[in-house]
Amino acid sequence: MSGFHIISSLAQAAPPDELYDIVVLEPEKSIWPLVIFISLACLLVGGLIWMGIYLLRSRRQPVRRETPAGVALRRLRELEQSHGDLDPNHFSLAVSETLKDFLSATFGDPVRFETTQEFLSRVSWQGSKLPSAAQQSLKDFLVAAEEVKFGHAPDAKQKTLPLLHRANELVSLCRTISSEPSGKVPRRS
16 A cells, blocks of 8 residues: 555545534624613613602702791790709800891891990991891890890899890891881891
8 A cells, every 4th residue: 555545545534524613703792782781771770769859859848947036036935944054144145146146147237246345336337237226225235235244243143034035025126127018127327
């Protein structure tokens, strides 16, 4: 046998190409369609949650804010109830601060940020945004409060309740002034 026949007989005896898998190269599947799908799903769920919260909030009744006069009267009632617990200095200071907060919120006057001396000086030279009746009542109140705070009188505790009543009267006066039918609050420039 010649060499040619041996190779041809080996070639015929060898199994066909079944032994080797033919691998076809394909690109890997992209992850972007999955990322886009998950992002859109998250946006949809977030939008639905936001819409639900918006609808729930819009159905609630609007919260009524307490007026400055309401806040002042409530604080003055609380101070009246705690009258025995506070010393005259702290009590008169709390009543003064409540009244100043009310007047600043109602009339936009900077009395909240002034001492009694600064307020009295400003009113005597420049005037105030407070109505004149309220100015005079506030002057009297502040002078009486200063006497209680810094006078160190033995009867200071007895002077605190009249001070509280003056503050209540001043709040009532200002409520009456600010609710005049003309809608204008008389102010001094």
